[in-house]
Amino acid sequence: MSKKLTSRLEDYSKWYNDLVSKADLAEQSDVRGCMIIKPYGYAIWEKIQSELDIMFKSTGHQNAYFPMFVPKKLFEAEEKNAEGFAKECAVVTHYRLISDKNNSGKLIVDPEAKLEEELIVRPTSEAIIWSSFKKWIQSYRDLPILINQWANVVRWEMRTRLFLRTSEFLWQEGHTAHSKKEEAIKEAKLINDLYAKFAEDFMSIPVIQGIKSETERFAGAIETYCIEALMQDGKSLQAGTSHFLGQNFAKAFDVKFANQEGKLDYVWATSWGVSTRLMGALIMTHSDDNGLVLPPKLAPIQVVIIPIYKNQEQFDEVSKVAHEIKDSLSQTKISVKYDDRENFKPGYKFNEYELKGVPIRISIGPRDIKNNQVELARRDTLEKSLISKNDLSEYISKLLNEIQHNLFNKALSFRNENITEVDDFEEFKNIIKNKGGFISAHWDGSSETEEEIKKITKATIRCIPYETVGETGSCVFSGKPSKKRVLFAKSY
Amino acid sequence: MSKKLTSRLEDYSKWYNDLVSKADLAEQSDVRGCMIIKPYGYAIWEKIQSELDIMFKSTGHQNAYFPMFVPKKLFEAEEKNAEGFAKECAVVTHYRLISDKNNSGKLIVDPEAKLEEELIVRPTSEAIIWSSFKKWIQSYRDLPILINQWANVVRWEMRTRLFLRTSEFLWQEGHTAHSKKEEAIKEAKLINDLYAKFAEDFMSIPVIQGIKSETERFAGAIETYCIEALMQDGKSLQAGTSHFLGQNFAKAFDVKFANQEGKLDYVWATSWGVSTRLMGALIMTHSDDNGLVLPPKLAPIQVVIIPIYKNQEQFDEVSKVAHEIKDSLSQTKISVKYDDRENFKPGYKFNEYELKGVPIRISIGPRDIKNNQVELARRDTLEKSLISKNDLSEYISKLLNEIQHNLFNKALSFRNENITEVDDFEEFKNIIKNKGGFISAHWDGSSETEEEIKKITKATIRCIPYETVGETGSCVFSGKPSKKRVLFAKSY
Numbered sequence: 001m002s003k004k005l006t007s008r009l010e011d012y013s014k015w016y017n018d019l020v021s022k023a024d025l026a027e028q029s030d031v032r033g034c035m036i037i038k039p040y041g042y043a044i045w046e047k048i049q050s051e052l053d054i055m056f057k058s059t060g061h062q063n064a065y066f067p068m069f070v071p072k073k074l075f076e077a078e079e080k081n082a083e084g085f086a087k088e089c090a091v092v093t094h095y096r097l098i099s100d101k102n103n104s105g106k107l108i109v110d111p112e113a114k115l116e117e118e119l120i121v122r123p124t125s126e127a128i129i130w131s132s133f134k135k136w137i138q139s140y141r142d143l144p145i146l147i148n149q150w151a152n153v154v155r156w157e158m159r160t161r162l163f164l165r166t167s168e169f170l171w172q173e174g175h176t177a178h179s180k181k182e183e184a185i186k187e188a189k190l191i192n193d194l195y196a197k198f199a200e201d202f203m204s205i206p207v208i209q210g211i212k213s214e215t216e217r218f219a220g221a222i223e224t225y226c227i228e229a230l231m232q233d234g235k236s237l238q239a240g241t242s243h244f245l246g247q248n249f250a251k252a253f254d255v256k257f258a259n260q261e262g263k264l265d266y267v268w269a270t271s272w273g274v275s276t277r278l279m280g281a282l283i284m285t286h287s288d289d290n291g292l293v294l295p296p297k298l299a300p301i302q303v304v305i306i307p308i309y310k311n312q313e314q315f316d317e318v319s320k321v322a323h324e325i326k327d328s329l330s331q332t333k334i335s336v337k338y339d340d341r342e343n344f345k346p347g348y349k350f351n352e353y354e355l356k357g358v359p360i361r362i363s364i365g366p367r368d369i370k371n372n373q374v375e376l377a378r379r380d381t382l383e384k385s386l387i388s389k390n391d392l393s394e395y396i397s398k399l400l401n402e403i404q405h406n407l408f409n410k411a412l413s414f415r416n417e418n419i420t421e422v423d424d425f426e427e428f429k430n431i432i433k434n435k436g437g438f439i440s441a442h443w444d445g446s447s448e449t450e451e452e453i454k455k456i457t458k459a460t461i462r463c464i465p466y467e468t469v470g471e472t473g474s475c476v477f478s479g480k481p482s483k484k485r486v487l488f489a490k491s492y
Numbered sequence: 493m494s495k496k497l498t499s500r501l502e503d504y505s506k507w508y509n510d511l512v513s514k515a516d517l518a519e520q521s522d523v524r525g526c527m528i529i530k531p532y533g534y535a536i537w538e539k540i541q542s543e544l545d546i547m548f549k550s551t552g553h554q555n556a557y558f559p560m561f562v563p564k565k566l567f568e569a570e571e572k573n574a575e576g577f578a579k580e581c582a583v584v585t586h587y588r589l590i591s592d593k594n595n596s597g598k599l600i601v602d603p604e605a606k607l608e609e610e611l612i613v614r615p616t617s618e619a620i621i622w623s624s625f626k627k628w629i630q631s632y633r634d635l636p637i638l639i640n641q642w643a644n645v646v647r648w649e650m651r652t653r654l655f656l657r658t659s660e661f662l663w664q665e666g667h668t669a670h671s672k673k674e675e676a677i678k679e680a681k682l683i684n685d686l687y688a689k690f691a692e693d694f695m696s697i698p699v700i701q702g703i704k705s706e707t708e709r710f711a712g713a714i715e716t717y718c719i720e721a722l723m724q725d726g727k728s729l730q731a732g733t734s735h736f737l738g739q740n741f742a743k744a745f746d747v748k749f750a751n752q753e754g755k756l757d758y759v760w761a762t763s764w765g766v767s768t769r770l771m772g773a774l775i776m777t778h779s780d781d782n783g784l785v786l787p788p789k790l791a792p793i794q795v796v797i798i799p800i801y802k803n804q805e806q807f808d809e810v811s812k813v814a815h816e817i818k819d820s821l822s823q824t825k826i827s828v829k830y831d832d833r834e835n836f837k838p839g840y841k842f843n844e845y846e847l848k849g850v851p852i853r854i855s856i857g858p859r860d861i862k863n864n865q866v867e868l869a870r871r872d873t874l875e876k877s878l879i880s881k882n883d884l885s886e887y888i889s890k891l892l893n894e895i896q897h898n899l900f901n902k903a904l905s906f907r908n909e910n911i912t913e914v915d916d917f918e919e920f921k922n923i924i925k926n927k928g929g930f931i932s933a934h935w936d937g938s939s940e941t942e943e944e945i946k947k948i949t950k951a952t953i954r955c956i957p958y959e960t961v962g963e964t965g966s967c968v969f970s971g972k973p974s975k976k977r978v979l980f981a982k983s984y
Binding site: 027029030031034035036037038039042043045046062063064065066067068069070071072074075076079082086087088089090091092093094095096097098099105106107109118119120121128131132135141147151152154156168170343 | 529
């Protein structure tokens with residue numbers, strides 16, 4: 001395992017790509033912009049899925065599955081949504097291939113097998129789901145409907161990066177229908193809170209919660225709630241969004257319900273999603289120049305044990321102890337791997353698991369056995385220590401917990417150090433150029449100002465935080481009155 | 493909940509469709525041939541997934557994810573596989589829509605956004621995966637590779653039926669690469685055994701294991717191992733297949749490895765899959781004219797509790813006991829629902845859970861409380877009994893187990909009664925027409941005979957069972973010598 005990563009300082013973007021590849025997380029495929037998620041990367045994604053799924057279900061949501069194809073007529077029904085995604089969608093036009101008569105062994109699209117109506121590969125599923133909700137909803141008794149689906153979606157991105165922006169990606173998309181406006185807003189906020197909790201508790205990523213500006217809102221939404229995370233290069237990453245859709249989709253698909261008074265009204269909607277992009281956030285928040293750093297709660301392997309030995313006798317002796325430790329840790333639900341491969345040296349293994357971000361590495365040699373101890377290395381701090389074999393399980397349980405919190409606190413300090421209050425546009429430009437991070441500044445609320453600032457600095461409004469104090473002021477760009485500060489940043 | 497299902501005798505096919513719809517499992521979508529899997533149906537699929545996933549992982553397989561699109565050039569690389577799927581594949585030709593200038597608010601495919609190379613929506617992923625394996629495999633040290641993916645695939649079927657045959661379906665597909673032929677064959681058989689075990693232990697579906705005839709083999713396989721199940725209408729359903737692919741894909745994608753002597757050789761392959769079709773098998777094996785019957789191990793709700801009451805005081809009294817029972821059952825990992833909806837009568841609820849196949853129904857009224865008992869109804873036998881509240885958890889645990897076995901034994905008896913040994917073609921035609929089921933008959937081994945029999949009777953060779961005794965004989969159709977009996981049937 002060649003350890004050499006490009007350093008973050010040298011080339012952050014190359015560091016990311018190297019890391020994704022060397023930690024065996026994902027790779028480019030032969031299909032433009034589509035990635036292959038390799039087993040180790042997919043194992044992390046499975047942990048993300050599993051924890052989120054528990055959260056969704058415990059708040060009353062049910063999983064279902066809707067077709068991946070959206071007939072063009074349905075796709076275009078909600079005009080803003082259609083407009084937002086039309087530029088980047090894969091279109092199925094034919095349903096058969098035939099042999100190429102001029103080229104033996106090759107196939108061509110059968111011109112006779114043209115679809116009457118083109119099918120769009122879902123970039124998001126509001127259209128197909130609301131055309132179903134129309135059949136499911138007659139009265140207030142049928143509401144709320146709280147659906148989630150785990151699925152693949154396609155957005156034909158021009159510039160792609162593994163996990164962060166790919167033409168096909170995996171995600172969950174929630175779609176809910178409500179009889180009352182307030183209930184739908186509450187749902188959208190509930191999910192945003194849940195996303196924040198997941199990011200902080202499981203991914204150890206501190207996030208800022210808030211709403212999007214009109215420009216950055218989801219196509220077809222009335223309000224988009226978001227969680228934003230700061231990456232180590234000072235760019236912001238949108239980690240999850242939850243949309244209050246008002247009655248837009250109900251109107252587009254004519255979905256009405258009879259309320260308790262028997263009066264017909266349009267249904268209120270939300271939709272929300274997080275995707276394999278979270279993997280990008282996870283990688284960029286914690287990792288270092290030695291490789292991936294994983295929070296214990298999402299690590300497929302939490303502890304790796306590596307034997308140190310010079311001959312078969314020592315190997316047998318060490319293996320016996322390693323298996324004991326493995327069994328004892330497994331009993332307390334810690335996921336442990338004993339790497340007893342004989343054709344790789346300990347140093348090679350050390351590098352491999354450092355690259356792969358395994359939170360705790362234990363090594364055991366004959367001398368350790370004699371002293372009733374093991375050597376333990378923390379991936380987050382790279383500290384090594386000798387630990388007594390007695391009560392090792394308890395020690396490691398606590399340490400995993402400590403690592404989980406340490407990663408969060410480290411990321412939180414970094415994030416907080418990189419929020420700069422700015423009241424002057426020259427300083428704004430200077431900070432964006434030289435420091436990066438979030439700029440907390442007053443904004444006059446207009447899309448024009450937002451657009452101008454973006455043109456000049458490439459920074460956009462990432463989020464209008466819930467928490468901003470109601471301090472009034474003057475827009476950092478236009479000088480017009482502003483009711484609150486918003487967060488600007490360059491973004492992924 | 494209107495209970496009225498078409499009876500199986502009256503119209504088996506309509507019974508199936510009614511059941512799928514009324515038990516809220518799935519429905520047709522607005523996309524030709526694509527289904528919507530509704531929450532209750534999806535919850536069963538999740539249980540299937542979860543159990544299979546455990547089995548795959550415990551036999552050393554890892555999950556990963558590969559792109560859903562296959563560039564045409566890769567698709568056509570393995571000729572037989574390509575030929576087998578070319579007739580029924582969805583083809584993406586464009587990547588953008590634009591506004592229709594002649595029709596405001598409508599979209600058309602942008603002729604400028606034509607892909608240089610068409611993309612096929614995967615009907616199966618050998619092509620895309622083997623083009624990756626090429627990069628992953630250099631030496632015998634890289635082998636075996638044991639990969640599985642949970643994914644959606646598309647086969648443009650002309651006649652579709654919910655779960656049984658849909659244009660898009662969900663499945664798992666395993667793809668493995670090996671250095672030795674024998675190891676690959678062993679893998680294909682292992683998976684077929686694992687599928688059989690899953691079908692019998694979890695789905696309570698008895699299956700016959702064997703291999704496919706050449707005609708029925710997977711396109712591109714050397715050998716296809718299968719499990720076949722008999723449905724109540726006497727038709728066979730292929731419930732899972734596992735393929736030994738030889739070196740076909742390795743040759744098509746030029747995937748060689750250096751063996752221990754340093755010599756280059758092509759890699760050996762398998763692939764295997766089960767799909768949402770299993771839902772169809774599950775429904776058709778156990779259900780009756782009252783609705784779905786679910787084996788307890790796959791039932792999203794194993795026990796439903798329904799309160800019987802006349803006034804608020806009785807409701808409160810009954811609810812207290814119901815919650816106690818629910819809590820006590822939940823503690824032993826039994827999944828329980830207490831249906832305390834006030835706007836539905838008990839009779840309506842009884843019908844609903846009968847339709848939905850919930851294995852055990854408990855009802856509790858004031859008199860039951862007085863007598864320290866509950867009324868318990870089994871979905872499989874429709875028997876009711878009064879059971880003491882003492883040790884109810886233990887009683888129910890045992891009963892769930894008994895129901896699981898009873899369903900299997902009932903299906904096994906039915907299956908065994910419907911395997912007919914036949915040595916005469918007139919009798920063959922007669923049995924197929926009037927009795928159905930499997931016909932165990934001698935076959936001369938030729939595709940021509942198979943084809944003729946199919947033309948005349950619509951029956952095909954479902955499986956050449958592992959277990960057939962080496963009894964020689966004469967082909968039931970041609971009279972030519974035969975080495976063993978094979979199983980014919982009409983099929984789904």
